[in-house]
Amino acid sequence: MNRRTWARPAAHLVLLAGSILMLFPFLWSIGTxxxxxxxxxxxxxxxxGEELKFANYVHMTERFPFFRFFFxxxxITAIVVALQLVSSSMAGFVFARLRFPFRDGLFGIYLATLMVPAQVTMIPTFLLMKYYGLLDTHLSLxxxxxxxxxxxxxxxxFFSTIPVALEEAARIDGCTPFGIYWRIFVPLSKPALATLGIFIMLGTWNDFIxxxxxxxxxxxMTLTLGLANMQGLYSTDWPALMAATVITIxxxxIVFLAAQDLFVRGVTLSGLKGE
Known part of the structure; x- marks a missing residue:
């Protein structure tokens, strides 16, 4: 038998088994x-169970303000996603297209901050929030x-993959650097923006610490803290907790399924080397 004949079905079986394995906890949460x-x-x-108890989805709101946690x-997630997309896209455009002294060195230093664990910056951030009186406010997040x-x-x-000819044509027509960014680069970067938006949403939505x-x-409080508070010291209403977990997920x-095509395109294209 040709190797290619069985390689593709075998790969599909492995991927199917992996997808079922990853879906199992979510499906078990729905059943519970x-x-x-x-x-x-x-x-x-x-x-x-013997009877489907949809009342658990109502019971989860009786002891805790679940909808307040959800709101x-x-x-917080919507604001962080919007502002970070703006700041990251503008900074990405500057480092990709504008020419200024020490640009590559500054970009290297900026990337080096990725190697600093979040736990290291948590105490300085906490002291800053305390100094400015922002503790116990959503602005601190x-x-x-x-x-x-x-x-x-x-x-x-991603911006490095956009042809330079488009930028030069816009500049000849009298477009400013911000106009080039806003009128050309942003509309063409929807896959990358969708990819980054999903990453930001996942990180912010699931943030607990x-x-x-x-x-x-x-x-x-947010949903992650709310779910933690729903676990009692001596007993836990597991069906209500699982109902809250399902609503949280x-x-x-839904967002990922709606934007999965843009997500795949963004991940693929963002690794390409531009001119």
Whole structure:
């Protein structure tokens, strides 16, 4: 048998097995969210209980302000995504297209910050937030997330793939550097922007340590802190917790499925070397 004949089906089987393995925790969360409390830890395990209890999705809001957590997370994530896309795209354009002294050296220093663990900068950031009176506010989570060395690098790589002829034609027509950035580079960089936006959303939506450090009021907490608080010291309402987990995961899943084509194109094109 030709090697190519069985190589592709074998690869598909491996990928299918991997996808099922990764989907299993999410599907198990859905099944648990529809069980009764006495059916969660039965043996042998059951995917669903005797009766589908959709009331668990209502019960999760009775003890904790789940929708307040959800709104806070959406607000913080949307602001961070918008501002970081603007700052990263502008910085990426500057490093990719503008000529100025020590440009490459500055870009190298900027990239070097990627090697600094977030835990190292947490204490200085906390002291700054405390000094400016921003502790226990959403600004303490938004301001540090406005800039990103990774986002600048990703968009700089993508901008380098755009033909120089387009930039020169715009400059001949009297377009300013900002006009070139806004009218040419931004419209052409939708795949890279979508890719970076998904990365930013995942990081901000799932962030736990920063809200834990900077927030203390219940009505200002995010979903990650809210889910942690739903686990009791002596007992936990697992069906309600799994219902909250499912609702927490759905927005990210929907956004990724809606933008997956742009995401794949952005990841592919951002690694190409420009002129």
């Amino acid at each position: 969210s529809l069980k009764g409390m006495n059916e969660v830890f039965t043996y042998p395990p059951k995917w669903f 806070n997370t959406v607000k 938004i301001l540090p997330g406005i800039v990103s060395a990774f986002g600048t690098f990703l968009l700089r790589q 920063n809200p834990l450090v900077f927030l203390s009021s219940m009505n200002k 759905l927005p990210i899943l």
